[in-house]
Amino acid sequence: MSIDHSEALAGLVGQSTGNPFVALDLVNEPMARHWAEAMGDTNPVYVDDAAAKEAGLPGIVVPPTMLQAWSMVGLTGTLERDAKREAAVQAAEESPNETMMRLLDEEGFTSVVATNCEQEYDRLIRPGERIVTRSMIEAISDVKTTALGTGRFSTTKTEFFSVGPDFPADPVAQQQALESAERVGTMRFRILKFAPKAHVPAKPPRPRPAITEDNAFLFEGYAEGKLLIQKCSSCGTLRHPPLPGCGACQSLEWEPIESKGLGELYSWVVVHYPQVPAFDYPLPIALVQLDEGTRIVANVDFDPHDVELGARVKVRIEKFDDELSLPVFELVEG
Numbered sequence: 001m002s003i004d005h006s007e008a009l010a011g012l013v014g015q016s017t018g019n020p021f022v023a024l025d026l027v028n029e030p031m032a033r034h035w036a037e038a039m040g041d042t043n044p045v046y047v048d049d050a051a052a053k054e055a056g057l058p059g060i061v062v063p064p065t066m067l068q069a070w071s072m073v074g075l076t077g078t079l080e081r082d083a084k085r086e087a088a089v090q091a092a093e094e095s096p097n098e099t100m101m102r103l104l105d106e107e108g109f110t111s112v113v114a115t116n117c118e119q120e121y122d123r124l125i126r127p128g129e130r131i132v133t134r135s136m137i138e139a140i141s142d143v144k145t146t147a148l149g150t151g152r153f154s155t156t157k158t159e160f161f162s163v164g165p166d167f168p169a170d171p172v173a174q175q176q177a178l179e180s181a182e183r184v185g186t187m188r189f190r191i192l193k194f195a196p197k198a199h200v201p202a203k204p205p206r207p208r209p210a211i212t213e214d215n216a217f218l219f220e221g222y223a224e225g226k227l228l229i230q231k232c233s234s235c236g237t238l239r240h241p242p243l244p245g246c247g248a249c250q251s252l253e254w255e256p257i258e259s260k261g262l263g264e265l266y267s268w269v270v271v272h273y274p275q276v277p278a279f280d281y282p283l284p285i286a287l288v289q290l291d292e293g294t295r296i297v298a299n300v301d302f303d304p305h306d307v308e309l310g311a312r313v314k315v316r317i318e319k320f321d322d323e324l325s326l327p328v329f330e331l332v333e334g
């Protein structure tokens with residue numbers, strides 16, 4: 001974290017996040033019924049007046065956990081609110097909440113995740129009530145490191161009030177009216193604003209070679225740390241890569257010999273594109289003239305630009321993963 005806004009953030013704790021919000025709808029039975037249906041809550045006190053009275057209530061009540069639903073603004077309202085926030089930021093008229101979010105962004109904590117929500121209910125709410133909320137920044141944590149990344153937790157406390165039909169429209173008058181209004185519930189909503197960890201994708205394994213009856217011995221040899229070469233059993237000609245028959249005498253009989261792994265740089269290319277995720281680039285690939293007389297294509301662990309053709313090289317068999325070992329040539333010192 002290069003920027004530290006600890007002091008400015010501490011100054012925001014305890015501040016209101018904005019004007020009180022008057023619920024768009026009175027508490028009502030249809031919304032409560034839909035909620036109970038969606039939640040699978042079959043308690044009859046939410047839908048059946050007689051059942052509610054039998055349970056000792058004055059009549060139908062709405063599900064307590066629906067508390068926040070009464071203060072929601074819907075998609076259109078959310079879009080309008082976001083546009084207003086953006087305009088406020090442009091006009092440098094941020095609310096403390098907007099300031100907090102901006103400061104956290106500036107600290108590099110640009111991602112957000114809701115971590116927990118706690119609700120307390122003062123009493124049950126009934127259809128016909130008008131709910132008004134007010135919110136404040138209750139806490140902003142020190143910088144913490146979590147499994148998601150490093151950031152700060154912020155807790156917003158929202159209080160829910162039940163108000164009468166004469167609740168004022170003016171925000172200042174609203175704040176005053178809430179001082180003597182009846183609180184019906186409180187919600188604490190905690191988020192983590194964090195710097196996401198850089199996502200480093202795991203390097204995929206090297207592509208598997210196409211193993212055939214003719215070349216299987218080569219890869220079995222690599223697995224044992226050996227560089228094997230096909231030798232014609234009839235005329236003794238070496239060949240690589242493996243082939244079924246001898247190009248010199250057409251014999252199908254052959255046997256592997258183990259190369260000493262010494263040779264010289266015959267030619268090379270350095271691959272820049274196309275890039276395959278399993279490899280590192282630039283990727284030098286050499287054609288090595290083995291001392292036994294045949295040539296082999298393989299990776300090298302040096303930059304061929306730095307050496308002359310004919311430079312002496314030596315193989316090492318490198319294990320790339322549990323299933324794949326391949327030859328890599330390195331320069332012979334001196």
Ligand code: ZN
Nearest residue numbers: 232235246249
């Ligand atoms: Zn032959």
